[in-house]
Amino acid sequence: MKNRPLSLLIVFVISSLAARARAADPLPSWNDTAAKQSVIAFVEKVTAKDSPDYVAPVDRIATFDNDGTLWAEQPVYVQLLFTLDRLREIAPQHPEWPNQEPFASVLKGDLKAAAAGGEKAIAELVMATHAGMTTAAFEKIVVDWIATARHPQTDKLYTEMVYQPMLELIDYLKAKEFKVFIVSGGGIEFMRPWTQRVYGIPPEQVIGSSIKTKYELRDGKPYLVRLPALNFFDDKEGKPVAINHHIGRRPIAAFGNSDGDYQMLEWTTSGEGLRLGLVVHHTDADREYAYDRTSKIGQLSKGLDDAKSKGWIVADMKKDWNRVWIGKALDTNTSDK
């Protein structure tokens, strides 16, 4: 008993040392290349109180694209695969679909013919699967699907096709008192049911494309009903607009992977003071995919051309990441507040 203060002190010192050791490398899945060094240098400069680049915690806003930046987007966007699964699931309730494009082609498995209808056809497929139910019902549909649906090429759950290095970045920024947002071209209500669990990002920090909703009483009980009408398309020029609408201030760091993120990166890095822009370049056909200028999904061309003059870091997946996918460690890596 006499030595209790001493033993407490020892415990304290040991845990501090252990914590420091853990903190020593916040980004273990990143190789020690320029990309990693630049990210860490940025974070240290904006968080050190005596730094000329210091930014108060309240202004430490970071935005991440989702498809291709936090999880895989090949061979097509996950939400498109959800849409197709969902179409097949509800087809029995739509006896008219076998005689109606673009549904007929989808049900026959001919996606090329379905896509021939262009944007109008795609909008019809999306609305048929994403609208017409309450927000609560849609949430359940997404939760059920994401729990079991598997990637056509890897057979992994989609939530296992999340990039470990990017998760480490999110956790690192959160530990440094950044408020982290997702700003995605994907559907806001398609992401929110699982972003807290998978990324540690709560629904109110998820921004995306949306359809309109309507407040409605049914037997005196209120519901929000999803309508087949676009509310906002959160891509390209839409991203800074949505950032302003939802967050109300300019991020100091932005992370993307395609030209759909160009304006978000541009908006973020043209603010005053030190800023960080990072583009994930998919260069790893062995571990993931390799695509950029000519890809229909996640095209990256202008972003590659301008990265140097804009001061954006291009993270080369093959060279800069020593690990791509999250593993079973997911639960511990992504626990949130």
Next chain:
Amino acid sequence: MKNRPLSLLIVFVISSLAARARAADPLPSWNDTAAKQSVIAFVEKVTAKDSPDYVAPVDRIATFDNDGTLWAEQPVYVQLLFTLDRLREIAPQHPEWPNQEPFASVLKGDLKAAAAGGEKAIAELVMATHAGMTTAAFEKIVVDWIATARHPQTDKLYTEMVYQPMLELIDYLKAKEFKVFIVSGGGIEFMRPWTQRVYGIPPEQVIGSSIKTKYELRDGKPYLVRLPALNFFDDKEGKPVAINHHIGRRPIAAFGNSDGDYQMLEWTTSGEGLRLGLVVHHTDADREYAYDRTSKIGQLSKGLDDAKSKGWIVADMKKDWNRVWIGKALDTNTSDK
């Protein structure tokens, strides 16, 4: 030196006791009536870990209306007074206005004639003053105005016409790990420049009505430009829609004062589990204003009729509040994280 651990212990005990004394009454400007007791009982039930009504911190979402709930809205909304001031300020740049309604009437001081043009006239006045500049320029206009403009009847700054009891509620909820949002019919960009300073609520937790914005490059530098087109009207049925869009989950507590808040209260309190709805009833003509069913601003009629059956607390300003306005203590009361 020998007694250092002991003196540290004493300091610790004393500060703990002082903190407990301060914490003893989190709502000192509320009289000890049923309203206050119900609020505290709710908060204690949802935050006590062993309570059947326990809610995890991540789900502790509270929403507050602004006009008439957090600050005064009589004789007319503050934003309308801003609009009129602004019209007079920029009138010299609009030589056509003296011959053009509704501007001509406003410049002559005949608001009744201006209002005769109905919603279309009001929209024209709002767009003429709120659109056509960058978001940064508009923010500066608001910051400059709110720093000096004074209420026509009290001669106070508008930010001094904030209700101390409601600020105490915000601080109390924040201390209990609630995430507090403003959900107002007022303009989102009219509030965000000062809500952090005055209420301790950061811009990303402010939801309101909005006009459209456009991403634009000028000499290679990006700007967001405010367009003369309504984006969203955040009132009545719009409030639950906006809550879902911005927050992505249902609040467990909502605070309003007019029938414009009815659906927000209804949406909040029809969720499962324990919920809190509170309506501020303006009953104090001496210290503030007394108005409800027949007022053109902040009309409260259906809310009064249904409060009892819906289980909403009606806070009677005259009976329940021992103090109305914030005082010079503002800075210490509203500091944020």
